[in-house]
Amino acid sequence: MTTDNRSHSDALVLGIDTGGTYTDGILMEYHSREVRAAHKSLTTKRDLSIGIESVIQGIRIEDPSAVRMVSVSTTLATNAIAEGKGKRVALLLIGYDPDLVASFRMEARFATQHYYYFSGGHDLYGQEKAPLDLPAVLEKVASIKDQVDAIAVSSYFSPLNPEHEHRCFQAISGICDLPVVLGHQLSTKLGSVERATTAALNASLLAVLRDFIVAVRRAMERKHIVAPLMVVRGDGTLMSDEFAAATPVETIHSGPAASAIGGRFLSGLDKALVVDIGGTTTDFALIERGQVTVSEEGATVSGYKTAVKAADLFSIALGGDSHIRLARDNEVTIGPERVVPLAYLADQHPGVMSHLKGLNQRQASKIDPEALEFWFLLREPTGAASPASAQEKALLAMLSDGPKPLPEILDRLGLISRVQIGTDHLDRHELIGRAGLTPTDLLHTEGVYTAWNTEAAATALRVFSRCKRWDPEAFSLHVRSMITEAIVHAIVCFLSEKTLPPPPEMEKGGDIGQWFFLNSLRNVHPHLRTRFELSLPIIGIGAPARIFLENVADILYTKLILPDHHPVANAVGAVAGTIMVAEEIIVYPRVAADGLEAIGYYVQAKEERQLFDELEDALANARKLSRERALGAALRSGADNPQVAMEEKTDGLDTYRIRARAMGNPRLAPVDRSL
Amino acid sequence: MELIEVDTRHAYTVIREKIVTLALKPGALINEQELAEEIETGVFPVREALKLLTHDGLVFITPRHGLYVADISLPDLEQLSEMRLALEPVCARLAAERADRDDLAVLEALRKEQLATDPQDSKRLLDIDHKFHQALIRAARNKYLARSLEHLFGLSQRLWFLTLPKLDFLHGAVAEHLEMLEAVRDGDADRAERIMRGHVGAFYDRVRSLLRSED
Numbered sequence: 001m002t003t004d005n006r007s008h009s010d011a012l013v014l015g016i017d018t019g020g021t022y023t024d025g026i027l028m029e030y031h032s033r034e035v036r037a038a039h040k041s042l043t044t045k046r047d048l049s050i051g052i053e054s055v056i057q058g059i060r061i062e063d064p065s066a067v068r069m070v071s072v073s074t075t076l077a078t079n080a081i082a083e084g085k086g087k088r089v090a091l092l093l094i095g096y097d098p099d100l101v102a103s104f105r106m107e108a109r110f111a112t113q114h115y116y117y118f119s120g121g122h123d124l125y126g127q128e129k130a131p132l133d134l135p136a137v138l139e140k141v142a143s144i145k146d147q148v149d150a151i152a153v154s155s156y157f158s159p160l161n162p163e164h165e166h167r168c169f170q171a172i173s174g175i176c177d178l179p180v181v182l183g184h185q186l187s188t189k190l191g192s193v194e195r196a197t198t199a200a201l202n203a204s205l206l207a208v209l210r211d212f213i214v215a216v217r218r219a220m221e222r223k224h225i226v227a228p229l230m231v232v233r234g235d236g237t238l239m240s241d242e243f244a245a246a247t248p249v250e251t252i253h254s255g256p257a258a259s260a261i262g263g264r265f266l267s268g269l270d271k272a273l274v275v276d277i278g279g280t281t282t283d284f285a286l287i288e289r290g291q292v293t294v295s296e297e298g299a300t301v302s303g304y305k306t307a308v309k310a311a312d313l314f315s316i317a318l319g320g321d322s323h324i325r326l327a328r329d330n331e332v333t334i335g336p337e338r339v340v341p342l343a344y345l346a347d348q349h350p351g352v353m354s355h356l357k358g359l360n361q362r363q364a365s366k367i368d369p370e371a372l373e374f375w376f377l378l379r380e381p382t383g384a385a386s387p388a389s390a391q392e393k394a395l396l397a398m399l400s401d402g403p404k405p406l407p408e409i410l411d412r413l414g415l416i417s418r419v420q421i422g423t424d425h426l427d428r429h430e431l432i433g434r435a436g437l438t439p440t441d442l443l444h445t446e447g448v449y450t451a452w453n454t455e456a457a458a459t460a461l462r463v464f465s466r467c468k469r470w471d472p473e474a475f476s477l478h479v480r481s482m483i484t485e486a487i488v489h490a491i492v493c494f495l496s497e498k499t500l501p502p503p504p505e506m507e508k509g510g511d512i513g514q515w516f517f518l519n520s521l522r523n524v525h526p527h528l529r530t531r532f533e534l535s536l537p538i539i540g541i542g543a544p545a546r547i548f549l550e551n552v553a554d555i556l557y558t559k560l561i562l563p564d565h566h567p568v569a570n571a572v573g574a575v576a577g578t579i580m581v582a583e584e585i586i587v588y589p590r591v592a593a594d595g596l597e598a599i600g601y602y603v604q605a606k607e608e609r610q611l612f613d614e615l616e617d618a619l620a621n622a623r624k625l626s627r628e629r630a631l632g633a634a635l636r637s638g639a640d641n642p643q644v645a646m647e648e649k650t651d652g653l654d655t656y657r658i659r660a661r662a663m664g665n666p667r668l669a670p671v672d673r674s675l
Numbered sequence: 676m677e678l679i680e681v682d683t684r685h686a687y688t689v690i691r692e693k694i695v696t697l698a699l700k701p702g703a704l705i706n707e708q709e710l711a712e713e714i715e716t717g718v719f720p721v722r723e724a725l726k727l728l729t730h731d732g733l734v735f736i737t738p739r740h741g742l743y744v745a746d747i748s749l750p751d752l753e754q755l756s757e758m759r760l761a762l763e764p765v766c767a768r769l770a771a772e773r774a775d776r777d778d779l780a781v782l783e784a785l786r787k788e789q790l791a792t793d794p795q796d797s798k799r800l801l802d803i804d805h806k807f808h809q810a811l812i813r814a815a816r817n818k819y820l821a822r823s824l825e826h827l828f829g830l831s832q833r834l835w836f837l838t839l840p841k842l843d844f845l846h847g848a849v850a851e852h853l854e855m856l857e858a859v860r861d862g863d864a865d866r867a868e869r870i871m872r873g874h875v876g877a878f879y880d881r882v883r884s885l886l887r888s889e890d
Contacts, residue, residue: 134777138784167777174781174810175788214682214716221717245681 021279095121
């Protein structure tokens with residue numbers, strides 16, 4: 001026990017969320033839910049741990065030894081999959097029918113080009129469908145092991161009988177040192193393609209997430225924080241870093257899930273629609289009975305359908321840092337590209353302001369709206385990031401003395417269009433950045449959010465409006481109503497599970513549904529009044545929420561709730577979740593040789609299988625075993641006094657799923673730890 | 676290893692590899708801070724990993740002078756050879772009695788790989804030889820024997836790396852492995868035991884003479 005009363009009562013927890021644009025950190029007193037400090041830094045996509053480290057370094061923590069838990073939500077897995085940055089994986093499919101897979105064109109769903117078929121697998125009753133061709137498996141592994149970083153194995157009906165996956169694991173580990181992931185360890189669902197995809201993605205993310213955890217722990221150590229580390233799952237629950245390192249695929253969508261949890265935690269509402277306006281995207285999630293609703297189907301990421309449980313989310317490519325531009329037809333567009341707000345760029349580089357002033361003094365007809373797009377150097381190129389081509393070198397040399405507007409860059413490189421500049425290499429290594437007019441700049445001009453150079457934002461807005469021959473205020477209103485409509489559009493699509501064309505297309509005329517939507521938004525018809533009414537309040541998250549969601553709530557006839565600290569609710573969500581471990585056991589019949597009669601019941605608990613004569617005994621055993629296992633794993637993951645909820649379902653065919661979910665708040669590290 | 680922190684496990688794997696492959700020299704003083712920076716982890720996991728490595732006998736702690744990579748010497752070699760000469764033949768005997776189809780498939784796959792490997796690639800051949808022994812250990816199905824042999828392997832590996840540049844006979848082990856595989860497949864325990872005794876004995880004779888000639 002400690003004699004220091006203050007640190008005894010203070011249970012500080014550090015929550016970190018790595019979003020597409022910003023990495024947010026908050027320091028919260030766990031019991032009073034009081035946020036003590038918050039910090040934002042830019043997300044470094046090339047290595048997320050850099051952004052995390054700067055948050056941990058930057059956040060004000062008076063007594064690091066009082067921090068008793070650190071929890072992170074991360075877009076790492078989602079990004080790595082989207083950008084193909086996962087490790088190379090060989091996927092071994094045991095007992096899959098290649099013709100069947102080909103006939104449904106499902107190969108593209110396996111998330112790796114290296115997939116191979118072998119005979120083996122089981123049937124619906126867990127009986128061996130064909131003998132496992134282990135020599136062929138080993139021959140293949142021996143021939144490809146130098147070309148891949150990990151191996152995934154998925155056997156047909158392995159949740160009912162994982163014997164072939166297990167034998168593959170033993171044998172493959174005997175001939176090579178690569179990590180081997182087994183399908184049945186990640187999913188007890190029977191969908192064989194989703195299980196294979198999940199195993200392959202998990203294998204490709206193992207080293208990625210391990211390196212991340214090592215880096216976060218190193219950053220904690222540098223700040224003298226000794227505390228358990230948790231990682232947020234895609235359904236918003238927490239797992240220990242040890243579990244996360246083994247099942248990285250479960251972190252898919254953990255960022256948006258953390259936002260929803262944070263919104264719920266800060267507002268105390270048990271029923272609401274959470275709208276999180278970030279820098280790159282706006283994410284939507286539903287809270288019901290105090291929980292984020294979880295999609296019964298597995299999460300889909302970059303078009304890959306997985307068997308991973310994740311929050312039911314909807315996301316649009318519109319955020320505070322979306323690029324506002326004039327398209328060819330002189331129409332205003334917002335996003336989907338993300339740029340650095342001009343207010344921020346001018347804050348960092350004073351030279352930008354004089355560029356903008358110069359532009360503003362020109363005649364409107366001589367202003368090219370592309371002049372508001374600036375390119376700039378993000379960091380000095382070193383090592384592998386060094387520029388390769390002469391054009392890249394010239395570009396970097398030009399940018400080394402400050403940001404330059406796009407027309408000037410083109411001019412000096414002797415080019416006429418941006419498409420002539422190859423920047424893939426420079427973008428991948430985060431060497432150059434782009435800045436432009438964004439909704440965040442408009443927040444500056446309206447005095448809603450003024451962290452950076454307001455004068456630069458106002459000047460840029462004037463320049464842009466003049467191109468369009470509008471006055472700045474009218475233009476600003478126009479952008480706001482575009483954003484409002486895009487968000488209302490997303491909410492209606494998300495909740496109705498229907499699709500609608502984007503508003504500009506609907507203007508050209510459409511069916512009654514489209515007419516109804518537009519009329520409800522704009523009150524166009526002189527006599528017919530229509531409206532959508534949202535029966536839930538909206539919880540707004542993110543700095544731009546205050547200004548962009550007010551109109552949304554009005555149009556949907558509901559309330560907007562902006563809890564304290566809503567700009568960092570995502571990071572709050574990282575610590576507000578509960579630790580959860582689920583253990584599912586399948587009970588299914590052992591059929592007689594004639595295939596008609598059940599002559600006993602199997603209890604299949606991951607690798608372990610037991611046979612019972614009577615169904616009741618089998619079920620009783622499964623209940624006891626799943627409860628024990630879930631409870632044990634939850635305690636090991638750091639849950640405090642976990643409670644177990646049991647759930648039973650039948651698949652039909654005399655097959656039962658017994659699921660135990662052990663949940664508990666994180667057990668905070670004791671205060672009097674000696675280092 | 677199950678209950679070990681993620682970063683400690685990572686540090687353990689990396690440092691152990693450095694010691695075994697002699698990137699960290701026998702007898703060298705260990706600087707935790709430098710090691711942590713080199714492998715990009717915190718100091719804490721490095722410290723924990725070094726504790727585990729002292730259990731493996733690969734790191735020594737001296738109360739006043741800190742941490743050292745365990746030295747290797749000829750007397751060590753003799754003692755290791757005595758133990759392995761006693762245990763490996765037992766292991767081969769049990770493997771011949773107990774190996775199943777899957778064990779044979781693994782042994783066969785390793786033998787094929789050994790055949791296909793460039794005879795000059797000593798490091799790879801050594802790795803395959805090591806895995807062949809581990810496959811026999813698994814086939815023997817005795818966890819206490821397995822634990823003892825794994826421990827002895829860990830200590831022996833450095834001797835192998837020490838003599839690696841001069842180990843020209845590894846490719847000759849192909850014939851021995853084929854014989855061993857046949858004995859295990861036929862369930863001929865006496866023959867498996869005999870082959871293993873010869874195999875381990877010859878190996879240590881060779882390493883011994885190489886180390887002596889270096890002095």
